[in-house]
Amino acid sequence: MHQRTITEHFIHIGAPLRNHRNSWGALRDDGVIFLRVWMHESKTINGVSHYAVLRRKVYKRTNGYSEREAHLDLIAQGAPCYLVNCRAKDQHADDMEIRSHEGAYVWPTGKIVEHEGDLYIESFDRINVKDVLPKTVA
Secondary structure, three states, rough: OOOOHHHHHHHHHOOOOOOOOOOOEOOOOOOOOOOOOEHHHHEOOOOEEEEEEOOOOHHHHHHHHHHHHHHHHHHHOOOOOOEEEEEOOOOOOOOOOEEOOOOEEEEEEEEHHHHHHEEEEEOOOOEEEEHHHOOOOO
């Protein structure tokens, strides 16, 4: 079976990316946010798994950066969020590209924390992507 592109995946979960080149996540009509994160940017903080969601010194200030800040503001205000894990072609590149992404699962999230100047989000046990599809999608 052909794996969906990241753009197709976000359409499938009912949260089309605003800009398929620059968006790092999307807000679905029902207020649920889905964020792309890099698998290699996970970290245990105070015994809890976290993923980097805004690495201020590393990420470039692009349209995606501003949109990510807006998504993080909504999450801080209580919007539900799930992570879409992505693997980088080269995790040391200045401008990382997606090699692949996890299409079968998403990771529910908790609080956003600041750690060493960057923002991370709590990540809990993965759940099947089918459990978060909009009610009109089967």
